[in-house]
Amino acid sequence: MGSLASENGEDKLSINEDRAMRRREMARTMKNVRSRLGAPENNHTTFDLERQHLFADTRINAAYAVPLLALIVAAISILWVSPLYIGAWFAVILCTHFLMVVTSHSYEKAPSDQKARIYWRRRFAVGDLLYGCSWAGFFLLPRAPEASDGFVIFHFATLLIVVAMNTMQSATLPKCLLASTLPMTLVVTGSFLRNVDPIHYTLAAMAIGAQGFFFILGNQLLKNANTMLEYRADKDHLIVELETANALSDEARRRAEAANTAKSRFLATMSHELRTPLNAILGFSEIMKDEVLGKMHNKNYRSYAEDIHGSGQHLLNLINEILDLSRIEAGRHELHEEPLFLDDVVEECGTMMKVRSKAKSISLFHTLEPGLPKVWADERAIRQVVLNLLSNAVKFTPVGGEVLVKVGPTSDGGQYVSIKDNGPGIPEDEIPTVLEAFGQGSHAIKTAEPGTGLGLSIVQALINMHDGDFSLKSKPGEGTEVIVSLPRARVMNYAPDVVWVDPSKNTPDDHRRKSNSA
Template structure:
């Protein structure tokens, strides 16, 4: 019951993650449709209101000390034409209005998110900017001497441009604040110029109005850039959320796959015992009947049936062994028992073992290897299984009277390789990936109904990979197939002659003990 409940909870979690991903995609699609309407007049500023308010407040806070410096410079220069007391009063009043705006921005940043979403904040920002703009607008109204000259006019116009540009940069994210902070100064300066009645003043008044229009256009472009930046940020956040969801689903799928792999390994381990027990009885009794150990069988059909039963049981046992070998390797439970070996000797032993099968099909086995090859540090059983699997495939698919060559030599990088080449029908190029997969078989094997599981090459690749080696298969249709397995140079062992002789003596002794046993 516990396992069933855990499986149900896993399925529920997986389904919930998928539903979340679907909902987020729908929300992203809705957001993109809403943003596509940003260009329409009625919806131009309907999105990212909170984000733009944050940017507005953050800009005001960052400029908390830059604006007083500008006001101080204007006040000091104005001392050339304005009474110092009036100039100081204007500077202090402008400074207070500026810090009022900074205080409003700080209050907004510290307010909870639910209060920041209230409609009152845009109106507070607009009112504060209007009062702040009026503070700058009072500067041209300060009393000046009649003979101030053109220098004052130029200074007032330059101050207008700087103030409007500064307020445009600070208030571009909120269009109403932009108008509130720049329009009072422009209107006052324009009116003052028009009241002078001189052509130069008319020109400056026209330029002031043009500058106001230019900065409004600039502010609108800055607003579009801000919206685009916020849109990209929202897309990035959405993508991160999608990646987190996909990562969670991937982790869950990987965990489920690992659990399934463990369950598969346990199932195979259990079934191997359950299948091998009756198979041993089938093989033993069928062999006794086939060889007529307990007496002759007068019906030859029964004897043939016993041979078929023994052959089928042997094939099934080989299939079970190969599946178990591959499952142990994939589960990382196959341990290598490494020792110093001569690759050429193992290849020669495998050739001797396959000689009987080759003679049955009149296949000639060729064996060649380079002299002076050092020993390799490897698992003897694994290498023997690799070479036997490759030679078995070569003999199986080579037609009667063909040839199979076994070559042992050095690789270009100093390692050692074993190459097995046959004169069989070959493998079409498009079928090679299929042949290399587990349970994969080529079209020739299917047509000829050759017995096999399709696991031999998978086991070979896995065992060679555990030795840090490489596997290569080359085949031309109608010309044969060549399979090469190689071991890296790091597995070469270099011993003195005495040590090598002791290895040979131990190996001969072990072989003699095995034969006597």
């Protein structure tokens, strides 16, 4: 037993340590995300790592597209440029492009702490500068003397395509965007301005305008990337919040289960310990107040014995109600079901309440619909339900009042018990409080009526175990009506001992209408 307890303790300790570690990790993640979301609107430095990742990922994905474009440009340029120059330029393009792809792969494989270092951005910028200069070298290749103006148009079209491609690849890092596109634009613009033809001036102006347009487009793509990253950070923040809430919920549930287990153990242990001395107190105080062993000449002593006996009974009832409710909540209350007449149980409970109703001159009226079949239920549980409701009705009904008890069929084929009094009623805003465990209305508190506030909770729990319904209707000054009903599934389809009578032969026994006036 000792080793088992120690193993359980070690398991709980390890589980608690794991949960604490997860909470610390989530707290760090939440702090990072909130710092990102709390950055100024136009300051996106907190997303540098993410933008560098997008840059490297785009370069890696374009590993085969750039050589293909360079190959197409080289193949067409053979019409105007010597193949030797074209081959040398193509080799330089492949080398610079391969250098960028290798750098991007190295960045992706680097540890997280190294990715945050600034030298990676410098490497990307230098690599894009070499890459842009290699494309700019294409526009400096000497052309054949017989080259026509079509070569100029091809230069301009190539410039637009390459600048557009580099804008898409380097938009997330503005410095790299300028390093990869500006050398080409400057070289092409300079080569066009060396000629005095209007067409060259026009193309030079268009090249500068295209550079400005693609730079603006790159800024817009950068804003879109930052917006996407902000949304992603917001989503991560929400996920972390949900994980935190889930962890707190699991922790609260674990604590609630542990508390419930401790409560059940406490009640199971203390029930015997409390009832044993209470039975002795009740027994001896009853002997003393009834003067079984002889007359008690001091009346105060006899009064004290009666008070002790009454207090002991109240305490025993309180313990029994708490144990009943705890047993029901723990799912340990078993129903011992059998066929029974609902009206018989109600009539028996009314007989038991005669003494209390007579003391307050309260009239009990019992009305029954004729021909009701038996129901399948736990007799002890139904008796406790009716007794609790009748006890509350008699307790809060004023002297000389009335309590009406009615048993009848429901609209869906079940059966119900209605208990209505003409007491002070319950305000609408206090009904939820009254229905809770240990809840009492303002009238009960003002009049200091004895009770624990567990009666209605036990009634609801027992009716729910029978798959029934519970409803309470009350208005101040108009009394209170409580209705409990059993479903159709619990009504016996065949009851041979039910005596069916002709409604035309209305006799007191047929309708079993009873009036117990005190």
